Amino acid sequence: MSRSAFKKTGRKSTSARAKGRVALTREDVVAAGARLLDSEGIDGVSMRRLADVLDTGPATLYWHVRDKHELLSAVLEETLRDVRAPSAGPWDERLLELLRRGRSALRARPALIDVLWRSGWELGPETLRVVDEAIGLIAASGIPDRDVADVYYTFTTFLFGFVAAEATSPGTGRFPASKDPTRAFPHLAKHRPAADPAGMDRRFEAGIARLVASLAPIRGVKAIRPRHSRARS
Amino acid sequence: MSRSAFKKTGRKSTSARAKGRVALTREDVVAAGARLLDSEGIDGVSMRRLADVLDTGPATLYWHVRDKHELLSAVLEETLRDVRAPSAGPWDERLLELLRRGRSALRARPALIDVLWRSGWELGPETLRVVDEAIGLIAASGIPDRDVADVYYTFTTFLFGFVAAEATSPGTGRFPASKDPTRAFPHLAKHRPAADPAGMDRRFEAGIARLVASLAPIRGVKAIRPRHSRARS
DNA sequence: ACCTGAACACCGTTCAAGT
DNA sequence: ACCTGAACACCGTTCAAGT
Secondary structure: OOOOOOOOOOOOOOOOOOOOOOOOOHHHHHHHHHHHHHHHOHHHOOHHHHHHHOOOOHHHHHHHOOOHHHHHHHHHHHHHOOOOOOOOOOHHHHHHHHHHHHHHHHHOOOHHHHHHHHOOOOOOHHHHHHHHHHHHHHHOOOOOHHHHHHHHHHHHHHHHHHHHHHHHOOOOOOOOOOOOHHHHOHHHHHOOOOOOHHHHHHHHHHHHHHHHHOOHHHHOOOOOOOOOOOOOO | OOOOOOOOOOOOOOOOOOOOOOOOOHHHHHHHHHHHHHHHOHHHOOHHHHHHHOOOOHHHHHHHOOOHHHHHHHHHHHHHOOOOOOOOOOHHHHHHHHHHHHHHHHHOOOHHHHHHHHOOOOOOHHHHHHHHHHHHHHHOOOOOHHHHHHHHHHHHHHHHHHHHHHHHOOOOOOOOOOOOHHHHOHHHHHOOOOOOHHHHHHHHHHHHHHHHHOOHHHHOOOOOOOOOOOOOO
């Protein structure tokens, strides 16, 4: 790829730099990493492939980035840049919308959830900003201060768990391969949680509505939605 | 390891089989895989290391197991064997207890959550049994049938997300490395969700209580617990 | 300052061949 | 039926050296 470097001499070296390419920047590396993640998935992202794409050798990357984890953290920061709550409106609607935006950003790059988990609290500024916004909206619900952190965990856990699940499971709602699931697993047979895309949307909405509703009642805010039963498409 | 094979001849071959070891079984391989996972973590589990532990070569393993994924699926089945709901009691208490047991089983081997997610619905019988039990208890809450699958998703997402988060994040509650988090992230500074172990226990209990409570009210069952505020240790 | 080649210590999986 | 050795096509990371 990237034959943008026009040959200006008859030199024998095939290195991109020797061909006169301008110096690589950290941003170039991170952007190429994001593109590679999008096109090949996390299993297709290796330092060596990334180096190939950038017309260089793997060792070069280590001048721009400490290691693979740092590369992916940088991609995470990029990914969260546009995830922000609406700036106006009631706390509950803003929180719901923030969750929806988080879902759609992460769903495109679910491997970053793992990066996030492995980072502990060593998070970049964009990531911390999103966390801060979420906590602020939860606090705005009026629940006691000492419950805010716990509730934050419930929300973040739901969001990350949901996206990780929807992204790694094959979209098909294909069902248990076992011979006679009905007999062996009666409840499962009756309530098949098939993973069709429309179902996942509905389930995400139901999940966040349930979570937000568990906050609202205690200060007399009217429930966002009925807790159960909404028209299906 | 495994010098259980006593040398019975002076043969030169160093292979365990040549030394007279009885044939390896699939169970041996899976059990050794589980031990390796427990002692070295998921990054320490490779087919080659597993082969070493079993005194054989990597190729041998492929006679007993299709590939690495199948090996880990078998370990998952083992791990879930003892995760079952109490056989008596009110549905809500049984469900809470099932969730607690799921958490403690998976927390020891969190990498299996990923295996589960990557499996789609190609699950083994033990895994399906646990799913079936959970769905049965949710249905027993009396919520409308058409909501059962959605609620199952909320629960399972919370459980897996929680365990994945608590297991991958460094136990320390060490906080943002950034220079002045207070100024930049006021909500985060006020409500620090530090990941100390006692805090995680409390948070798990708060989370499942909140989820179960979101089911109970609609049929007039008394709330399991107050939704917020419980004595801290 | 930025890049390179070569090396080190690993991976998962296949396959023909052995017993 | 069960196992082996050797090979294939990969990994992440380091490091002395080059420009």
